[in-house]
Amino acid sequence: MRYLKQFTIILLISLVGEILKAVLPLPIPASVYGLIIMLICLCTKVIRINQIKDASLFLIEIMPVMFIPPAVGLSDAWPTLKPIFIPVFITVVVTTILVMVVTGRVTQFVIRRGGNNKQ
Amino acid sequence: MITFFETSLFFGVSISLIAYFIGVVIKRRVHLAILNPLLVAVVLVIIFINIFDIKYDTYNEGAKYLSYLLTPATVCLAVPLYEQLKLLRKNIKAVILGILSGILANILGIFFLSKLFGFTHELYVTLLPKSITTAIGMGVSSELGGIVTITVAAITITGILGNVIAEGVFKIFGIKEPVAKGLALGNSAHAVGTAKAMELGTIEGAMSSLAVAVAGLLTVLTASVFAQMM
Numbered sequence: 001m002r003y004l005k006q007f008t009i010i011l012l013i014s015l016v017g018e019i020l021k022a023v024l025p026l027p028i029p030a031s032v033y034g035l036i037i038m039l040i041c042l043c044t045k046v047i048r049i050n051q052i053k054d055a056s057l058f059l060i061e062i063m064p065v066m067f068i069p070p071a072v073g074l075s076d077a078w079p080t081l082k083p084i085f086i087p088v089f090i091t092v093v094v095t096t097i098l099v100m101v102v103t104g105r106v107t108q109f110v111i112r113r114g115g116n117n118k119q
Numbered sequence: 120m121i122t123f124f125e126t127s128l129f130f131g132v133s134i135s136l137i138a139y140f141i142g143v144v145i146k147r148r149v150h151l152a153i154l155n156p157l158l159v160a161v162v163l164v165i166i167f168i169n170i171f172d173i174k175y176d177t178y179n180e181g182a183k184y185l186s187y188l189l190t191p192a193t194v195c196l197a198v199p200l201y202e203q204l205k206l207l208r209k210n211i212k213a214v215i216l217g218i219l220s221g222i223l224a225n226i227l228g229i230f231f232l233s234k235l236f237g238f239t240h241e242l243y244v245t246l247l248p249k250s251i252t253t254a255i256g257m258g259v260s261s262e263l264g265g266i267v268t269i270t271v272a273a274i275t276i277t278g279i280l281g282n283v284i285a286e287g288v289f290k291i292f293g294i295k296e297p298v299a300k301g302l303a304l305g306n307s308a309h310a311v312g313t314a315k316a317m318e319l320g321t322i323e324g325a326m327s328s329l330a331v332a333v334a335g336l337l338t339v340l341t342a343s344v345f346a347q348m349m
Contacts, residue, residue, distance in 0.1 A: 007191075014190045027258020027339055031193035032332055038197035049201065056195035059188060060324070064157045064282075064314040066189045068135040069182035070253065070275060071161040072168070076175045077272045087236040088273060091246060095228035096277050096307050097288060099250055102224035103330070104294035104303035107217030111210055111296050 006055035009047060013038050124173055131181030138163040155283045157311070193252075193310065196328035199317075203325035210298050214326070217299065218333050221306035225250050226345050233349060241265060243349045248338055249273040252309040255335040263346045274309065281308020282315040301326025306334050 017034030041047040081088065124130050141163060142156030168178050200207075207214060226247065233243040245265035248256035253274050260270035285304055294300055297320055304312035304319075305327030316327035 010191045010194055013194050017190065017194065027255060027262055028336065029190075029252070029254030029258075031190040031254060032252070032335055034190060034194035035197050035200075035328070035332055038194050039200055042197060042201040043204070049198065052195070053198060056198040059192040059195045060199070060317055062188070063192050063310070063317070065135060065139050065160070066185050066192060067157060067275075067278065067311050067314070068139065068160050068164060069131070069179055069186045070271070071157070071279060072135075072164045072178065072182070073175055074161075074272055074275055075165050075169075077268045080266065080268050081272050084242065084269075087232075087238070088242075088246065088269070089276070091229060091232040091236070092249060092273050092276050093280060094232060095225055096250070096281050097284065098228045099221045099225045099307035100281060100285065100288050100303045101292050101294075103217050103221030103306040104289065104299045105292060106220040107210075107213045107299035107302050108294055108296045110213035110216050111298060114210075114213065 003055055006052050009052050010038075010055055010059070013041070124171070125177050125180075128181045131178045131183070132185060133181075134164055134167060134178070135160065135182050135185055138167070152283050152287050155279070157314070158279050158283055161279070189310075196313065196324075196331075199321050199325035200328050203322055206298065206322060206325075207329065213298065214302060214329070217302045218306055218330055218337075221250075221303070221330075222334055222337055222341075225307075226348075230345075230348055240346075240349055242269070244342075244346045245269050246273055247342055247345060249277050250307055250309060251335045251338045252331055255339060256309075259338060259342045263342060275311075278308045278311025281312040285312065285315050286319075297322040298326050302330045305330025309335075 014030060014034050016037055017030035020033040021028065021030045038047070042049060138160035139156055142159030145154050145159055146156050164178070168175070229243065229246050233246070241264060244263035245260055247263065248259040248270060251259070253271060256270055256274045257267050261267050281304060285308070289300055294303060300319060301316045301323035304316040304323065309331050313324060313327040313331055317324035
């Protein structure tokens with residue numbers, strides 16, 4: 001019953017996310033609304049962390065396999081992508097590395113500078 | 120046999136999971152970043168359904184139930200985020216600056232490469248949302264007049280790429296702070312990057328989830344402005 005209760009809470013929040021997506025005219029997915037609502041519920045103690053923790057950790061652990069079906073679907077997009085694949089691929093590779101390095105270095109720089117100031 | 124696959128509900132799920140476990144086993148034996156379980160699984164499934172001439176829709180008939188869990192799983196990312204709230208408050212300045220600079224780097228990078236390759240406005244706006252989570256990215260792309268199929272392809276390639284290269288990039292560029300690693304993964308490679316961040320640690324995972332949500336929301340709010348640049 002423990003898992004069933006936990007899953008029920010998680011799916012209910014997902015449902016609320018879906019409702020918000022249907023009502024609000026923004027291109028924000030149900031999952032992001034749901035994440036924000038869940039965080040608010042946890043912060044306000046409407047939901048206690050141990051009421052969802054086990055099921056949450058399970059879902060997070062198996063998250064990578066959820067990306068397999070949409071990624072396999074790439075083979076369907078291939079005809080559209082083929083003529084522009086090389087420049088698009090280069091853009092994707094370069095900007096992904098760029099964003100990763102810039103975000104990481106800037107964050108690390110500010111954290112470490114802040115740490116030094118306090119000392 | 121082929122007709123059986125067309126009616127089977129468990130074929131798509133089973134083949135995906137088996138492919139993933141093969142990927143996990145390979146990863147354990149050979150420590151190469153490119154042999155990432157997710158990437159290996161995707162390639163194996165594509166090869167398999169091509170050999171047996173199975174349509175994607177047939178495969179997805181069962182496999183879609185794996186993706187069904189994506190929304191509840193994303194909702195659950197609130198858990199590590201909640202557990203790391205103290206850490207978030209402590210580093211709030213670094214977090215905000217890190218995420219903003221990454222979003223800016225993404226836009227400028229795509230802008231200059233689009234100029235370099237002579238992309239049309241249509242392709243430029245198609246690629247703009249490539250670092251954010253698929254569901255938001257699709258919406259942004261269609262709103263700006265992009266080609267949604269290519270946006271989804273670019274987002275997927277970005278995610279898997281980020282997942283595969285992250286550890287190497289962190290090593291080369293000396294990114295060692297868990298908070299920095301998490302934000303970098305979420306900001307560059309959305310939810311697929313977050314899956315990697317979760318493997319690295321709970322702090323990384325929490326920060327990555329935060330970056331996915333914030334980057335997604337900020338992109339929704341700013342994309343139409345940046346779309347005018349080209």
